[in-house]
Amino acid sequence: AQSVSQHNHHVILSEAASLELGCNYSYGxxxxxxxxxxxxGQHLQLLLKYFSGDPLVKGIKGFExxxxxxxxxxxxxxxxxxxxxTAEYFCAVNTGGFKTIFxxxxxxxxxx
Amino acid sequence: NAGVTQTPKFQVLKTGQSMTLQCxxxxxxxxxxxYRQDPGMGLRLIHYSVGAGITDQGExxxxxxxxxxxxxxxxxxxxxxxxxxxxxxxxxxxxxxxxGSDVDEQYFGPGTRLTVT
Numbered sequence: 001a002q003s004v005s006q007h008n009h010h011v012i013l014s015e016a017a018s019l020e021l022g023c024n025y026s027y028g029x030x031x032x033x034x035x036x037x038x039x040x041g042q043h044l045q046l047l048l049k050y051f052s053g054d055p056l057v058k059g060i061k062g063f064e065x066x067x068x069x070x071x072x073x074x075x076x077x078x079x080x081x082x083x084x085x086t087a088e089y090f091c092a093v094n095t096g097g098f099k100t101i102f103x104x105x106x107x108x109x110x111x112x
Numbered sequence: 113n114a115g116v117t118q119t120p121k122f123q124v125l126k127t128g129q130s131m132t133l134q135c136x137x138x139x140x141x142x143x144x145x146x147y148r149q150d151p152g153m154g155l156r157l158i159h160y161s162v163g164a165g166i167t168d169q170g171e172x173x174x175x176x177x178x179x180x181x182x183x184x185x186x187x188x189x190x191x192x193x194x195x196x197x198x199x200x201x202x203x204x205x206x207x208x209x210x211x212g213s214d215v216d217e218q219y220f221g222p223g224t225r226l227t228v229t
Binding site for chain 1: 143152153154155156157160162164168169170190202205214215216217218220222223
């Protein structure tokens with residue numbers, strides 16, 4: 001069965017530190033990839049998505065992600081985090097069709 | 113636009129009770145879905161719909177029913193609540209962008225926190 005793995009369940013960083021959250025999926029065909037964010041008390045919203053083209057995609061609030069097909073990975077990065085980035089981050093994969101598989105999520109806490 | 117709305121925000125049920133979680137969207141999206149979010153497990157798809165009158169099962173459909181009589185509404189019914197259904201439930205809607213994915217970005221509602229005692 002297809003699956004999505006997020007390696008870090010909890011991450012604690014100080015402000016201005018760099019962030020990289022890992023995401024790997026298990027599917028050998030064409031995929032569409034998403035990162036969603038859930039800020040405290042809010043509902044999920046899209047950070048960025050990749051369907052095709054340039055494997056380095058930029059999203060909102062300075063986030064970017066790189067699709068590496070050979071590694072089945074779609075890691076999320078931000079050069080310098082802020083306290084307001086404290087949230088839970090979800091990687092999601094659609095392999096065509098109507099079902100999107102979500103990872104377990106990574107809780108990020110940024111210390112001011 | 114209100115986007116995706118869900119009611120109620122909180123609900124406590126006793127084992128064996130039934131209830132309906134409401135979901136509505138005003139973006140004219142054909143695709144709607146229900147997820148449950150449990151700690152350490154991310155979001156798991158319960159049921160989804162690709163248009164009025166068309167529904168299908170997701171990963172964890174047991175104990176839940178859905179129907180889609182209009183484009184706007186997609187209620188989720190718990191037939192006989194069990195403690196294992198204690199969770200946060202999210203409704204989402206989306207569209208097909210025609211770029212190879214049948215489901216593009218999903219727009220989520222604020223969630224319903226359900227506790228079954």
